[in-house]
Amino acid sequence: MPELRWGPLRRRWVIVAPERGKRPSDFRAPASSPANNPDACPFCPGNEHLTPPEIARLPGPEGGWRVRVVPNKFPALSPGPPREPPGGEFFQRAPGLGAHEVVIDSPDHHRDLDELPLEQVRSVVDMYLRRLAALSSDPRFCYVQLFKNHGREAGASLSHPHTQIIATPVLPPEAEARLTAARDFHSAHGQCLVCELARRELEAGKRVVMNGEHFLLLSPYDARGPFELLILPREHESHFTRLSQPAAFAHTLREALSRLRTLLGDVPYNFVLYTAPQGPDWPGVEAWYHWHLEIIPRLTKLAGFEWGTGMFINPMPPELAAEYLREAKSGG
Amino acid sequence: MPELRWGPLRRRWVIVAPERGKRPSDFRAPASSPANNPDACPFCPGNEHLTPPEIARLPGPEGGWRVRVVPNKFPALSPGPPREPPGGEFFQRAPGLGAHEVVIDSPDHHRDLDELPLEQVRSVVDMYLRRLAALSSDPRFCYVQLFKNHGREAGASLSHPHTQIIATPVLPPEAEARLTAARDFHSAHGQCLVCELARRELEAGKRVVMNGEHFLLLSPYDARGPFELLILPREHESHFTRLSQPAAFAHTLREALSRLRTLLGDVPYNFVLYTAPQGPDWPGVEAWYHWHLEIIPRLTKLAGFEWGTGMFINPMPPELAAEYLREAKSGG
Secondary structure (H helix, E strand, O other), X not given: OOEEEEOOOOXXXXXXXXXXXXXXXXXXXXXXXXXXXXXXXXXXXXXXHHOOOOOEEEEOHHHXXXXXXXEOOOOOOEOOOOOOOOOOOOOEEEEOEOEEEXXXXXXXOOOOHHHOOHHHHHHHHHHHHHHHXXXXXXXXXXXXXXXXXXXXXXXXOEOOOEEEEEEEOOOXXXXXXXXXXXXXXXXXXXXXXXXXHHHHHHHHOOOEEEEOOOEEXXXXXXXXXXXXXXXXXXXXXXXXXXXXXXXXXHHHHHHHHHXXXXXXXXXXXXXXXXXXXXXXXXXXXXXXXXXXEEEEEOOOOOOHHHHHHOOEEEOOOHHHHHHHHHHOOOOO | OOEEEEOOOOOXXXXXXXXXXXXXXXXXXXXOXXXXXXXXXOOOOOOHHHOOOOXXXXXXXXXXXXXXXXEOOOOOOEOOOOOOOOOOOOOEEEEOEOEEEEEEOOOOOOOOHHHOOHHHHHHHHHHHHHHHHXXXXXXXXXXXXXXXXXXXXXXXXXXXXEEEEEEXXXXXXXXXXXXXHHHHHHHHHOOOHHHHHHHHHHHHOOOEXXXXXXXXXXXXXXXXXXXXXXXXXOOOOOOHHHOOOHHHHHHHHHHHHHHHHHHHOOXXXXXXXXXXXXXXXXXXXXXXXXXXXXXXXXXXXXOHHHHHHOXXXXXXXXXXXXHHHHHOOOOO
């Protein structure tokens, strides 16, 4: 069973999730490329028996599937009994309670979201919504993180395109920081921080990549690396699970990834969703939190300075990145 | 000139430091291995003209040098006029004022700190102390970060062993978090957090790798990755620049890196120093802050979950890592 640990120097939770029997030499071996052989790929059609029992699927033609959800075979966190609140100890620990699911984006081993038909991306988004709703309403969990690792440099260990969802029994520090920022801004100014951000970015224009009817795609003012992107719903919306324009969101996400591919090729990237948590801990969150999704191409290394300080060094101004991405024609 | 930027969603400074003329295709190209050709290496003896003008040196035999300090050719931050305090703007910016220096660890292109004679490591430590003292006393800077990138995966762009120092005009968030944790603990318990940590770790024993007369080497309770290490002075010491046992510190650092090499080979790693800042902003810091140095082997990828949440997933419990490292004989 994984374990959560909290130490007094950093005051942040770490997940200790030993993979059984792994020895120093296993870490030492050069990381190989993600398995690229569809015959042995557990996410390919025909190999469904290679995954743990299925959690959900969207059915496809001839008894097949369009999207499948399975538990992660090496979960960072696992379901278990309700957590006890951590004590005030010097070193704290908590059971590694949670869920770790994999959304298999499509039966196609070789095509990432931006290369799939729009209807397929829409199906993937529908599945995100369904699993996020299920996990968010589980009172054992505090937060649900949706993210994607694409490419080995971005942490993907399997190359068949997939998305991951981890439910955690504690509020992650980055989610808490953003919730606090939005709540503070609302207290001080009586308005939603992200609504105001969208207004200012549209006014400035230079960091905007696409200005859609329902979504804004931009490279943020304080981008941490080259070609970092932010997707915002134009209308105020606190919880991603209440997404009112799923088709437009699928289009925006696909277009963003497609433009990155046009400009940078098959670039390793992560995307991460920031959404309001369920539950009573953040009263009024509907008024002041505004979900958003970040896409982070992994083009620079996290080195000692970033690791030590928590500050990033970005060699590409976001205004210039946005200019390149406005010009990059979508491949689809 | 680099620029500091602060955005309202994350509320953390980012350094935007464009490298002149870099185009999307330059990011797209697969990162090559650090130049490993001593003839073209700007840090090798005989190539001193390839670096910007030297800042400091420790002389060696026959007019040579043992340790050299030069400005970084692509500085993240540069010296300039005194900063203006940032305003309360929605998007904040500040000049990228600072210093970015490189300590060339020795004339030897091929040997990292743990493979050099102890006296050479001692000379390197002396140079750290000298440059940190000089930069820390400059009132234009708020904090000085010492760090090392070893290996491409850890962000090194040149393979000749070197260490870097960046002085920043703002207090980095990670430094601030640790200062606050130590100050809070001292307020609540009337003692130094790191002294108490050392006492508890010695009592528990299982995470201790080396228990020296002056320094403790351990894998921390909340290690973020496999074989993460922490070096602490046993006697309370707030500022690294007041290091009372430089020879013992050089020995401990060399031994830690040597054991990692014995166990893991030429593993990519970062080390980062956390020390108390100079100046009047943290009254009483001498009593409650206790410098420490972290060594982070880069064996796992930072993926979407870590990026999105700020929580790390460690597949190797530190108790087991410490056991392996206690058994690993030092190569030197």
